[in-house]
Amino acid sequence: MFQGSFVALVTPMLASGEVDYESLEKLVAFHIENNTHGIVAVGTTGESATLPFDEHINVISKIVEYVAGKVPVIAGSGANATDEAVFLTKEIAKLGVDGFLSVVPYYNKPQQKGLIAHFNAVADASELPLILYNVPSRTVLDMQTSTVVELAKHKNIVGIKDATGDLTRLAELQANLPKDFLLFSGDDATGCEFMNSGGDGVISVTANIMPNSMSKMCEFALAGDSKASKASDEPLESLHQTLFIAPNPVMPKWALYKMGLIKTPNLRLPMVLPELNEQAAIEHELNVLGLIEK
Template identity: 50%
Template structure:
């Protein structure tokens, strides 16, 4: 269920900054049509940090409704407060989600034992499958492989989104966890190499605007056809790179708006519009990948 191309979906907003359900429904249908494996709703790419709890919950439930059982929905439920992460998770029980993505607590910089206790507490308070999310460039805290291995012993901790870009992490984790524990890339640039070394897929930003291409690339990689997969990946590489020239999700929201996938290019402060220079680079990348003529 959670292998291949999983999209970290953006949260479209109206001009006044409210959740835009029309655009969200359109995005969900786009991913169903283009064979995305699953959708992460209100992850960090979905601007979870600037949505209040009511909006957070509403957006996830709306995504589930629009999916109508045709694509699995993974809810972003991470927080730097253990209590808040548990509350977000428990509120979504019996909601129709298939799992939760829970980010390493940001700003607090907990010890490895603190990280273990945080995710242990979440696991013990829900039956919903949990995917850990390690992204030290954004959280300021790196969950080390030994901690991941310890957490993999919990039955409902089913995998990790590893976004360090460090390909050596795959074997350090994979060699010590149960066979069905998922190791998923969180870095589009290195995702194909990650899969070639034994990873199960990618939770992708690029898939927001190139769902078909990402889906096909991951399908080929899972079939061990890395020659064909790499042809697609090389074509997408300028997009992978351009989407992170400004902080995510600023570039991907601009690109989705430029492609008329969402009605408005609305971000919430402290996020600000895409710089003019990056607009030029990203537009060129979209042309190189044949996303726009």
Template identity: 50%
Template sequence: MSNPYSEFKTQLQGSMVALVTPMLANGDIDYPRLADLIDWHIEQGTDCLVAVGTTGESATLSMQEHSDVIRFFVKHVNGRIPVIAGTGANNTLEAIQLTSEAKEAGADCALLVAPYYNKPTQEGLFQHYKAIAEAVDMPQMLYNVPGRTVVDIAQETVERLANIENIVAIKDATGSVERGKLLIEALGDRIVVLSGDDGTALELMKHGAKGNISVTANIVPKAMSQVFNAALEGDFETATKIHDTIAPLHKLMFVESSPIPVKYALNKMGKIEQGIRLPLVWLNEQYHNQVDAGLRAAGLVE
């Protein structure tokens, strides 16, 4: 029996943007700016948009806001490109609820971060993802980012989960090309491997990754699209040439916890207001000159 999700996997490639959630100075969600950002990214060649991921401040939105933002994304994108909805939680029932609401909203895929803080075992991780996959019949993507969650989805666990037909991909944000390479070799074409680390994404694509879910692409969507689409075509010479012009931005977008630097950059570019939610605060002044210089060098501000 063929896997009904196989066709969708082909859409999970290229440059994917973990979009910020624009906010006003008082912390309210700025939906008009969000609409503008969505349109801009589609015009610039972004292949997929991620709503309410880590960069979208998922951890500071209420559950109602979480689902409201996903609904807004789906409605405004209106089928132009796939929408991946961040619906992960460290509470399995909460993740099921968020994922169910994302499906109801019309999202194309759910992105499920490994459960943070409570440090589940590998069996706990397997049962967590299995429960969500069985509860909500939609494409689902694992998200391994141990630097944030303090839990690491082992390769053996990913291989077990790859047997569940609606688990279609993994976002590997470990930053380890060697680990990613081993994962790709072990999984074959069972699920799609995507990078979640801007600095190593192009290198991982040389080993078979299909694209990158990016922070930096928030500010340089066209260049990132050109990089990863050239890589998909096997033209790593062109991909590397373009990538080298924007590579310094990858480090700058992490001088403090993301999305603090990228929100600062988008504000300097006139794309969003100066809004972020506690416990995150605006970029420390000691980094302003450094980030400003990087934005000027990239031609993003005068």
């Protein structure tokens, strides 16, 4: 069920700051039409950190409704407080999602033993499959391979999204984990190489902009055609980089706005719109890719 290109979907917002559900429905349709293999709802790119619980849950509920079973929906249910992550997981499990993505607790920097206790508690909260999410650039804490190996013993913990961008980490995980433990890249710049080295999928920011290309890259890699996979990824290499010249999701929201897929590029404070030079940089990439005109 979980394989290939999963878009880390943005949460569109109106100028008032409210969630733009009309644009959200349009984005879901865009991804289904363009062969995205699955949707990750309200993760980092979906601004989970600034959505209160009721809104967080409602956005996921709407995405499940819009998807209507056409592709899997993985819901972000992470928090830096274990009780909050458990609560979110229990509530979201009622909505018809297919699984969960749970991030390493941020800011409080727990010990590795704390991570084991945290994720086991979250995995106990639902029978649905749980994917761990390691993103040290945001959480300031790196989940060690030995910790992942211990957590993989839990029947509900089925994989990890590794956003370190370190391909030696992939090899380390492959050498120490069960063969059926899912390995997802969380770094678009190295996602193609990750896939061609035996990864199961990419949870992608770039897929917000170029879903069909990301899906093809993954499909070729999964079929063992590394040459075609690299050929699909090559035109996206500059886009991978440009989408991260400002903190995610600043750039993908601006891109989607310029492409006419969302009404406004608004974000929740403390995130703000990109600087003029950043706007120009992403608009140049979109123009090169034929997604907008000058």
